[in-house]
Amino acid sequence: MTKEQLKQAACEAIDRNRDRIFALGDAIYCEPELGYKEVRTAAKFKALLDELGYPYRDGVALTGVVSRRKGRSSRLNVAVMGELDAVISPSHPDSNDETGAVHACGHNCMIAALGGVAIALKEANLMEELDGDVSLMAVPAEECVEIEYRNRLRAEGKIHFLGGKQEFIRLGEMDDVDMMLMQHTALAAPGFKAGAGSNCNGFTVQLVRYIGREAHAGAAPFEGVNALNAAMLGLMGIHANRETFRDEDHIRVHPIITKGGDLVNVVPADVRLESYVRGTKTSAILDARDKVDRALRAGADAVGAKVEITHLPGYLPSILNDGLMGLCYENLKTLVGEDAQYDCVGFGGGSTDAGDISHLMPTLHAFFAGAKGGFHSEEFTVVDKELAYLTAAKALTMTVIDLLADGAETGLAIKQAYQPVFTKEEYLTKWGGLDAQ
Ligand SMILES: [Zn+2]
Ligand SMILES: [Zn+2]
Incomplete structure (x- = not known):
């Protein structure tokens, strides 16, 4: 046939x-x-x-x-x-x-x-x-x-x-x-x-965990380290980097908070984020990923929290x-x-x-x-x-x-x-x- x-x-x-x-x-x-x-x-x-x-x-x-x-x-x-x-x-x-x-x-x-x-x-x-x-x-x-x-x-x-x-x-x-x-x-x-x-686009994946210190949110917040505040500063740091992304690289960074704390009357000590860094080419993606990491770390530094960033391979x-x-x-x-x-x-x-x-x-x-x-x-x-x-x-x-x-x-x-x-x-x-x- x-x-x-x-x-x-x-x-x-x-x-x-x-x-x-x-x-x-x-x-x-x-x-x-x-x-x-x-x-x-x-x-x-x-x-x-x-x-x-x-x-x-x-x-x-x-x-x-x-x-x-x-x-x-x-x-x-x-x-x-x-x-x-x-x-x-x-x-x-x-x-x-x-x-x-x-x-x-x-x-x-x-x-x-x-x-x-x-x-x-x-x-x-x-x-x-x-x-x-x-x-x-x-x-x-x-x-x-x-x-x-x-x-x-x-x-x-x-x-x-x-x-x-x-x-x-x-x-x-x-x-x-x-x-x-x-x-x-x-x-x-x-x-x-x-x-x-x-x-x-291709992308890489970041799994992020901010670690603070628990304390009574009303009675003794001064004894805590607020991991949610660290995460919010980290996210703001990412936004402050967006103007450095080149149009032709189509960089997109879109984090979500998957855990924002445990109980409302406890200073958040375990806050988790997931994010992609997307782009048209691997070199641009990795460059943007470095900036995102830097911003996330700065959020932790600002309030004395710790941050763990796990890099995972996304898609090409x-x-x-x-x-x-x-x-x-x-x-x-x-x-x-x-x-x-x-x-x-x-x-x-x-x-x-x-x-x-x-x-x-x-x-x-x-x-x-x-x-x-x-x-x-x-x-x-x-x-x-x-x-x-x-x-x-x-x-x-x-x-x-x-x-x-x-x-x-x-x-x-x-x-x-x-x-x-x-x-x-x-x-x-x-x-x-x-x-x-
Ligand atoms: Zn889909
Ligand atoms: Zn689909």
């Missing part, structure tokens, strides 16, 4: 399974779970793999699932990823009553689309026609949140990195993968239904791959016509651990504008599931066909042209070792 015939068969298979794909995406939406806790979400994806008769490994990076489908020959191995995790937005009408979790980043759409790819591979008999393997990967913990919890998982030796794709790299899951394809839901806008990629900025984006863009034009864009969002201030993958192999991070409202907010709603679930699945499958049909020549050429920034070992020591710097 020709590439075009394969693509048509794949799209028809996805359309025939519309209800099944919708059911998967909707079921995941109804039971949102935060990163490294996505047990039920993973179970829903595994149930689909069971139905399809696909063997898989689960518990990868705690909750991830990997199923490798063999081509008629194995000249390349293309990973297709979807993310399992939700965020917290307690005021969102669909948030979980106990945890506040909700899919306000649309990751349920990703697993729905990944399920669509899995279905198409089987129902259109694609693997018999392709000269490479396809690794279906449901990956945990893209949202870099609950830092204190994840730092405990680190201390227990269960993870090293905060992000799931980073853990996939560390655990060797990407060792024999040649390139990675994924997509994310985007916000609907006039003239924009889908895009082949956009830049993302994204590197766009024109080879993969070009293939995807052509497919997007077929699917959504003139509402397809190549580089779709301009510069995105968000971040993704797909950025880390993009330093090791060609990586596609496409967008499908099926949502409205702001990301990570109570207004976020998926309003076009045809686009967010089905069109996304079609575009990914079509791009897989482009890469692996006809002797996988197109995929091999993209692999050949790619220069990795890091070997896996360099990545683990240079980026994974950031906390030691």
